[in-house]
Structure formats: C-alpha cells, structure tokens
Amino acid sequence: MSEEILINVTPPETRVAIAENGIIQEIIIERTRQLGLVGNIYKGVVCRVLPGMQAAFVEVGLERAAFLHLSDLSNTELEKNNSENIEDYLNEGQELIVQITKDPLGSKGARLTTEISIPSRYQVYMPGTEKGGVSQRIECDEERARLRNFQEAFQEEHQSGAFIARTAAECVDESVLESDMLFLLKLWGSIQEKLGGAAPRTLIHSDLPLSVRTLRDLYTENIEKVRIDSRKTHQLLIEFATEFVPDMLPVIEHYTNERPLFDIYNIEDEIEKALDHKVKLKSGGHLVFDQTEAMTTVDVNTGGYVGGKNLEETIFKTNLEAAQAISRQLRLRNLGGIIIIDFIDMQSEEHKQLVLSALEKTLEKCHAKTKITEVSALGLVEMTRKRTRESLAHILCEPCEACGGKGEIKSAETICLEIFREVIREVKQYDVKQILVLASNTVVEKLLDEEADVLSELEDFLSIRIKFRAEIEYTQEQYDVVPL
Secondary structure (H helix, E strand, O other): OOEEEEEEEOOOEEEEEEEEOOEEEEEEEEEOOEOOOOOOEEEEEEEEEEOOOOEEEEEOOOOOOEEEEHHHOOHHHHHHHOOOOHHHOOOOOOEEEEEEEEOOEOOEOOEEEOOOOEEOOOEEEEOOOOOOEEOOOOOOHHHHHHHHHHHHHHHHHHOOOEEEEOHHHOOOOHHHHHHHHHHHHHHHHHHHHHHHHOOOOEEEEOOOOHHHHHHHHHOOOOEEEEEEOOHHHHHHHHHHHHHHOHHHHHHEEEOOOOOOHHHOOOHHHHHHHHOOOEEEOOOOOEEEEEEOOOOEEEEEEOOOOOOOOOHHHHHHHHHHHHHHHHHHHHHHHOOOEEEEEEOOOOOOHHHHHHHHHHHHHHHOOOOOOEEEOOOOOOOEEEEEEOOOOOOHHHHHOOOOOOOOOOOOOOOHHHHHHHHHHHHHHHHHHHOOOEEEEEEOHHHHHHHHOOOHHHHHHHHHHHOOEEEEEEOOOOOOOOEEEEEO
16 A cells, blocks of 8 residues: 655645545644644643542643643552542642643643653653553564563663653664664653753643654655655755654655645545535445534435345445545544444344444554444444544634534524514513614515514504614624614
8 A cells, every 4th residue: 555645834834644545544734823732741730639520730831721630640650659539649739740642622621641751753752650562553473572672671771761662663673773762861851951940831842843743653664755845844854864764765755846735636625525514425325424522423324325236235335335434534534532423224233243344444544542332233333533633623614603613503484583572572571662673684584575474463463663674794693672
C-alpha cells in the first residue's frame, strides 16, 4: 500500500492530509490562534479539589482550569500513598508539574496527567516511572524482547526513568536507539532547569509544530512522498530528518507547482464532504452522522440499493460497504469518544460477525486507540475512539445563530401560532387596543397570506388592531409583540 503525506502551510494554519492509494484517509488542521496543547508541560496550581469526583481542577495559565483525575496521577504517586482518596494526594494551592493529554473540547477544560511523557522518533521517555514497554503494534516476539533488553540495559547504565519503544523502533539499530534516548534525557534535563525558576501557571515545554510532529509520529516505510508547499517548513523538516531520521530525506519534497497542493487529490472537496451529515455509498445506500456532546451516532441506510437476489443479501452488502466507509469517516472527521453505529438489522449471525470483522480490520490502520463491542440484539455496535483534539467540524465550523447548533429551527407556522398566543397574553395583561408584531419576513408573509383568516378572527375576538413589520435581521424563530 502506497501512502503519501501532503502538508499545506499558510501563516494562519497548517493542514496535513494522509493519502492511502490515492484516497484521503485523514486530515489534521492546526490554526495559529488555536494551537494544539497536547504534550505541553506546565507548572500548575491546584485551585479546587473535588472529593466526590476524585479529581481536581488545576490552573495552568489557560482560559479555563484544567481537569486532573485521580487515575491520571503518576504510578509512583499512587503506589506511594496507596489510597483511593484524591485528598491524600492534592490540596488547594499545591504546585505540581502536569502535562496535557486532551485539548479543551467545547465547554470542557483540558485533561491533565502528572505521568510526564516526552516522545521522540523511536521512544517515549517517562521520567517518573521505572517500568517501560514496547508498542503493541510490534508483533514479533524476538524484536519485542530485543527492545526490552536494550531499554533495561540503558536504564541501568544511565539511572534514568523508563522508555516505551514506539512502532518506528522496530528493527532499528541499537546505536540509533541510544542516540534517540540520550536526546530525550538531555531534553528532560533542560525542562527540569526551566522548572526550577518558573513561576506557577507557566508553560515549561511545548511540543513540536504540526508539520514536524507529522514526520515524527506518522512516518512509516510505506510513505512514498512527503510534499510540503512551504519553503521554510520544507527546510525545517529536512533539518529534523537529517538529525533524527536520515532515511526519510529522499521522500521529503518541496512542492512548487502552480496548482495548489491540496487540489492533487481533491482534498478541498473531501473536507466539504466530511462536514456533511450524509455520506453516500457507492451501492446507493448512505450513512447519516450526528455528532453531539455526549456521543456520535452513525445510521446506515440502504437508500436506493435494491440488491440482486434477496433482502438479506442486500442488507449484508450494504453493511459491509458501510463498515469500510465508517472507519474512513471516523479518521477524516476525527470523531472520538462514544460512537454508536446502527447497522441495518441482520438475521444471520455469520453476517453480523463478518461485518464486525470488516469494521475491526479497517480500524487497525487508525492511529487513535479504538475499542469495539459485539453487535447487540438491536443491531447496534458500540465503540470508543480515543479523542485528544477537536473534531474537524469543531475546528472549521461554529454553531448556527438561527438554530443554536440544534440543526433544526421551528417552522414558520409554529412561530405564527406562538405569536397568536403571545398577542392574546399581551392584550389580557395590558388591555391595549393595538399591537405591533416584529418578525422575520418569512413569518410576516405567512401571517398576512395563509394565516389571514385566523388573524382576522383574532382581531375581531380581541377587538384590537394588529400591525406587522418585517425585520431583515430577525431569524425565523425571533419575534417581538409590542403593545401600542
């Protein structure tokens, strides 16, 4: 499978697209005014301890206080006190070193941990623990044993914390791994120096920019090209690759064509499609995505697909196609948290397992950790996908002023009936003879046209005169009833 990374850089934002066999699978956007905070290390201050939630709020200098749960304390701290009460570890006004594991999402503050981890190309350094590990994506037992033995020998020699070997460390020479680990120790030493004289609520260390993180975290031997349309960023990536991954240098390319980089694979169109609720399937069926604060739901429909033989076959083929499309959309949209998939009901247990297997297989390529349950009696599949940053829709969109983010507004007819009730209420309360109704043009037209008979009856019944004025700036749900 051939893969390509496209990096589009402008002063306001950096956009990264990952293509597999010419099809866009993932889009990452980071804006200068909304830089991702995951991986940043702060000197924080506990501002509130919540025993009922076994958590605390910590001020780190951001707009909202960040959240630290008992389970996110370092293993060393937890083993030292051996208590399940947050008050045995933290108190208000206490200073501590914390790292962000999840960006602020919506109205929620950032998520913190005291288990500091610093990633590089091949290793993740954890200074506060003694137990290391190897990425689960490295499946060869001999290679896992080699990496563990090397880590243990290095730790013993340098009296350091623990290391976790990343997927990229597989089959890498030990001299390269050692250089990588020495770099991490040096970086941790500089962070400690900054901590010594830092004031509370201060940023101590921030992660690399998105373009460099992409090379560090997402580059694999399957990547055939890394194209960047910025000369400055291209030079930055060349310097990074020269120091840490020389084998990467031949695939890094400065894109200079007049045609915009993201037009190569119609990425702009893919972004627009990823913001739609409805996703069409090649068979004629479609998916409907609904993202809420609590969870994301995905509904699978056969649409215009009628199949070739029988209904069960039609449903099975639609669900199979949907499983592949859903995994791609989850990556494209960066949907995380709880996800409920409503597949079309299948009678055959074999078909259910085949659809579930197809979903699991396609999600193996996803860099975010996922967990999937069995198909329920109602045909639902519950799954979780680790969420560390905002979804694509949250980055690119904002709530509609008219509907407040609901996706629906009251019909003009509903508003007309509300206005009638409000007129009756005003007349009874103030005993007036004339009323002025301010509303949107759509509502006013409906009142004077389709609702004219009702309006006339209301005026006769109340013995009043009702005037109307269309307000251009009013949304369909806005109106005012003013006694005159």
